[in-house]
Amino acid sequence: MKNSKYTKLGILIVFSLAILIWGLSYLKGNDIFKRNDYYHVYYNRVDGLVKSNKITLNGYQIGQVTDVQFAPDNSGRLIVSFSVNSSFKIPVNSTARIVSSDIMGTRSIEIIYSKDKEFYQSNDTIKGSIEAGLKDQVSMQVLPLKTKAEELLSTVDSAITVLTVIFNEDARKNLTTSFAKINQTVENIEATTSDLQEIMASEKENVKNIVSNIEELTATFKNNAAAFEATIQNLNSFTDTLATISVTPVLNNLATASEEMLGILEKLNSDDNSAGLLLNDDELYQSINTMSENLGFLIGDIQQNPKRYLQVSAFDFGKDVYINTKDDASAKEIIFKVHLLSTKTKLGTDAEVFNAIKDVEEYFAGNVYSYLTGASNTYSEIEKIHNELRHQFPESNIVAFKKGKLIKLEKALKQLR
Template sequence: MKLSKYTRLGLLIVFSLSVLIWGLSYLKGNDIFKKSNYYHVEYNRIDGLVKSSKVSLNGYQVGQVSDIKFAPDNSGKLIVSLSVNTEFKIPKNSVARIISSDIMGTRAIELIFSNQNEFYQNNDTIPGSVEEDLKEQVSMQVLPLKSKAEELLSTVDSAITVLTVILNEDARDNLKASFTNFSQTMDNLERTTADLAELLSTEKDTIKNILSNVNELTAVFKANTENLETIMANLSSFSDTLSTISVTPMLANLTEASNQILVTLEKLNSDENSAGLLLNDDELYQSINALAENMAFLIGDIQQNPKRYLKFSAMDFGKEVYINTKDDASDKNIMFKVHLVSSKSKVDTKSEVFDGLKDVEEYFAGGVYSYLIGSTGIYSEIEEIHESVRKQFPESAIVAFKNGRLIKLEKALKQIR
């Protein structure tokens, strides 16, 4: 039977429409020629998962995402329907995890099977999870670095603030002068080292013998390390008080000391004095050797009878200033106070340390907490307050403030005169 032209055209149209419908259904995840089971997964978010995204097991595709819709309870959760080949049975307690299938961030679902022997049935709901994307992982790595950078910037800002307070105009001028003197001292030291190098080359054997004796002395000191540590611990208790001392007097003392060193070095280079002659004396080795032996004997005796030699007394590194005035300060911006104690850690002003004292103030500078009492512009009044607290705080001292800033006491007394 011969088909007419119109009949063949109609059959072609029907075939084309069938292929088109099958193709669209396949792209949507529905293969009409392959049997599939449908499962449902509930997610709070899907992070870019779309229909027809592949469903894989150990990297092998076993199905597709057939549908995505919101949960009917208006909770905002998403219900994802999976079309999985009937050849694969999903054990109970397995998880459908949303992952990134490539470096571009394309989303897919990976089935993570459990060890259960029971399986989900068609149209069952299985648990789901979402893998963290690259952005979240980078954020988790960068967040600790961000916190540390903020702490570092805060520390640097505090250090700059402290340096700004310490390096005032007077300190900068004194530092400049000290560096100039230090440069001159270094020039003299270079000349001296040249002379010492020549001396060492000629007295090499003698110096070796001296060093051997010094090694014996260091061995003795090493055996008394615990006693030295105890002494250092006692000295460290003075560090808080010494930290409040102004830098300017120390720089002036350094300048004076450098000048004295220059004079001493000139005398040592000269043969017209006993020190210069001593450096070239042939009997130097014998005298130092005998001295080392006597020192070793003395140290041994100190170990056996320490009370015979060691006596401790109170030390005062401060500088006393005597003034006889009972008038008001001519500069009304200057206030005198009594410095009681300093500490690296904060102390409560109502602590037992300040028992019996009222209106204790706290002053923070240079990383040290200082505690003060009294506030008056009359020097005679602050002397009375100082005298009343001296028994309780033997290391207390009078300090001066101008416009709320700590200044040297000598400078304040000059201004009120």
């Protein structure tokens, strides 16, 4: 009975010791129930890496450090041994890098996989590297700033020295005057820009129209580029033709023509020929002017009293044949009007030139605008209106219409016989 109790107690003690040994081994990173592969890495320094530190892959723990010791070759290097779960295979040329796992500086080893298809075997030695520490990183970041700050301080020191030499009393006065002029210039520029803004605001529509016209002009040039090119080619051909023409005969002809013109002008200025007398004799001019006036009165009297000057007999029947200018032409459906002027440009019946005339009509035919006034079936009445308007419109004349269509005046007068 006693042996049975001691046996149970011994078994319990052995089991407890086994559990204790396993627990201690587990806490040290050795799990006797898992199969692990062991690897070794050479480092020049470990920066605080100790046993039981983590071995991670992409942030996941796959093992832990099992031993850290100096290399047997007395080179001062350190050999770090670590175990990794046998389910993880490390490719050849992978790197075991010592990194900081937290902000407190705790070290761990990060496995950086390579793309090789071959894998390390257990107890192989793999390459190692060390991540730069916080101090080194800060030093690397601060060192350029330090260099730039030193250069800046040197530059500022030189600038202060130069300013001390330059900024004497005379220089300060000159700078004060310069700044005053600069302020005045800025004020002038502000005033000018204000005026420009007002001008642009008032002429905004005109500017838009100008821009629109320029766009239309450029579009026209673009659309007619072929025509412009053809015109330039024609001009080139014309200039080439001119270059081949001999200019000497043309100049000789011009010289001869100019000499002849000078001779004609000399004759016109002299009184020994008819043309000279016509141009230089005032009495002859007055006589011709008087004769033209008398001829005008004679023609007017003939139009008003044709019977006084024109008597035609046909086969001597004892009857006079003449143009009756007083009879009414309404039976013939003929209307006489005074033609004032004609123009290719439309003036309108309310144009300033027609202010003193009532009932102005516009007649369009043959791409010409004609302006008429008066409407009478009696020729003498329309002739009276024509005589009143002849001084204002010297080129006016009498026209005839039949049934709204323009006919020759001679034909209309012939129908009144």
